[in-house]
Amino acid sequence: METETLALFEYLSFEFLEEFDVFAPAKTGRTRDHKPSEMMRGFLHCYYRDIYGIRPVERELRNTVVWLSCGFDRPPSRDAVDRFLTDLEHVVDEIFDHLVEQAAYRGLLDLTYCIDSTDVRTMPADQDASKCYDPTAEEYYYGYGCTIVSTGQKIPIAAEFTKSKQAPEETAMRVTRDALAVEQPIWMIGDSAYDTLDWHDHLLAAGGVPVAPYNARNTDNPKDIEYRVEDRIEKLSKGVQLKQATLDETYNRRSGVERTNDAVKDCGLGHVRARGRVHARAQGFLALCLRLVVAITNYERGDNPGSTVITV
Template sequence: MSSATLQDDPSVESFFNVVETETLALFEHLSFEFLEEFDVFAPAQTGRTRDHEPPELMRGFLHCYYKDIYGIRPVERELRNTVVWLSCGFDRPPSRDAVDRFLTDLEHVANEVFDHLVEQAARRGLLDLTYCIDSTDVRAMPADPDASKCYDPTKDEYYYGYGCTIVSTGQKIPIAAEFTESKQAPEETAMRVTRDALAVEQPIWMVGDSAYDTLDWHDHLLAAGVVPVAPYNARNTDDPLDIEYRVEDRIEEHSEDVQLKQPTLDETYNRRTGVERTNESVKDCGLGRTHARGRVHARAQVFLALCLRLVIAITNYERGDNPGSTIITV
């Protein structure tokens, strides 16, 4: 019996009418049919077809991550639940191979899927005029052969795993991100993620900590009409300047008419705590510790967590609730 037939059954229909689940709410305002447009999900040239379509598998993973269920086997077990697989649009429970294959294929288009959801958030006015950039740790299982020993300067400790650089705005809304080999990402990663963020919408301010005290980052933003706010790192020179923020020096290179007041810069920099809250909310969605073996599945899990955070924010907005909340109230 297909899911359509089951949902037409009076007893099942009455169940869905009476019991409004968080899973149904997650998918109420967003369509995932756009996934079918990606070539990676097309049937193989050998003629092999998929037992399940990408939209229902995406919904299945989002449901599981919302319920703190990670890993191929736990996800496959959860999707055996009749109410769950019906809610996600399956006509029958997916096999472990189908779950594994989808996660592997998703990694190839993870950025594009994330970008699509960012666009949906932007259309709903969930972005504001201050962007914040930061990196966070992604802890891996000891059995992950691709992960490595990384250093977290914030906590002054080593961990085993990867990293992720995130730009966020508004109420814990991630708008650009990149999976990295460690929390301390190279400058080119910061530049790439910054460019991705500016491609969404142009803010007024871009805030980062002293790790972003680089000339290229500042000059790129100023040339784009965005004011970068990052503390000046005097350790980068033998002849330190008498400034608090690098932009105080660089602004003169780009404009003779603009003057930045110290209190304004201080107030803007204090908004940086927003990206830390975003990082924590995305970790609640599955970014905190990967339950995957290998870089491909780890990266896919990170972007699924980012996507889930966006889906929750959009869902809460559409339901008239707080987009910054990490839960859905039904």
Template sequence: MSSATLQDHPSVESFFNVVETETLALFEHLSFEFLEEFDVFAPAKMGRTRDLEPPEMMRGFLHCYYKNIYGIRPVARELNNTVVWLSCGFDRPPSRDAVDRFLTDLEHVVDRVFDHLVEQAALRGLLELTYSIDSTDVRAMPADPDASKCYDPTDDEYYYGYGCTIVSTGQKIPIAAEFTESKQAPEETAMRVTRDALAVEKPMWMLGDSAYDTLEWHDHLLTAGVVPVAPYNPRNTDDPKNIEYRVEDRIEKHSNDVQLKQSTLDETYNRRSGVERTNESVKGCGLGRTHARGRVHSRAQVFLALCLRLVVAITNYERGDNPGSTVITV
């Protein structure tokens, strides 16, 4: 039975006429045709041609992640549901091999797909003047050979997994990220993610916890015209200063004209809880626990979760709803 015939079938036509599905809403305001520009998705010059298009496959994965469906087999099974594959724009349901092939190809460019969606959020004015940076844990499957043994002080437990460093802004909008071996990311990662965030749009403030109390991070931001706010960690030196935030000392060295009141810094730092809410919302999109084995597959799932969070935020904005909401109301 062809897709045209299926679309004309009374039961399917009735479904689309009566019910506005969340899946249809997800793809109403965003085009995924840009995926066809990536070389990795180009049909082979010789041999088998591409039997399913990247935009449809991307929509299929976003639908599944929104429904908390992960893994090649479960995704392929879900995309064999007639209403689902029609909603995602397929001419026919994809095979398990096609699903696997697309995810393997996507792994090479998924961070660039994320960057594209960040640009779409920026064009809609969803970014604010305060950025926050933080790291979160990504739990792995027990059989994942690449996962690191990590410690969670909150629950006083060890687990196997990875980490993700995220810069967010506004209403739970991730704008830069990096997948890491563990939750505690090295300073090099923090600097790279910070530079990526500033490349999108320059904020007024950048907030971080005491883990970001480093000279390089502060000086880089101040040079860029951004005020960094991270609590001063006196354990980093044998001669601690009488300050609450590292920026108090750096401002004194960098500028004679700029002054920051303690109350202003306190009030600004209190906004840092926004990044924690972003982390939780992205975990709800699939970042919290990977359903793949190996670092490469896990990284792809993490960035797909970040992409979904942006798609949901943009969709809610376009529909006149709260961009910070993690669900789409239809």
């Protein structure tokens, strides 16, 4: 356990967290007992060990080997653990973006992006959560959703929390723009839920090729196409054609985002223990951060970045 924990932090520094004002001690009242970098290591260790929730995290960080490995001078109190998670809510997006940049710097991204939504199940006591329907599993669940763009070997590069698994088009567009800001892909793959004109035209204008199955919903005159991009290319780029076999082969790579979703759930997205959407979102992004840390750690150690475990 100690070796795995040390490996998680060997190649990445979390000292940049000191720069966020949200972690600064209050001008009056309490002083900060522990550095945010130490607390971040503590939470990543606990999530890696499938330990979630304020009380379980605080109990785990009482272990002498653990708190020493994470850089603490002494075990943090429950209030300190709770305070850090509350502060983290304000900057977790920026921490995630920083780790995405680190993955990109190491060449862990490729030129094919995939976008998909997954369920985020939480406790019935969470008053902000709602009863949602998962059409893939054909069942109802209690919680939220998360839209993720992934690439490479199970590498999440953009994400957003949603009210349910079925994300609105505005969220899909925002997450797509965030992904394009990381690096420019050749392909962007989504299922039929992403068969919208705005999504296709935005990607084509940015220089990427959207690949989503054509959905003939709400029309009396369906087009004779398999993918929406066939029609958009014909209208927007005269003389340019895409081979059907190429589109089929590309779309078959969509399973990559499903594997990413599973990997992120292994890192904590499938075990959200929070009350309130804000807390749930912070813990969800913490799971995304852990997935990136594990991938980068495995890469630096010469192991498979796609693995969800660190071999020691």
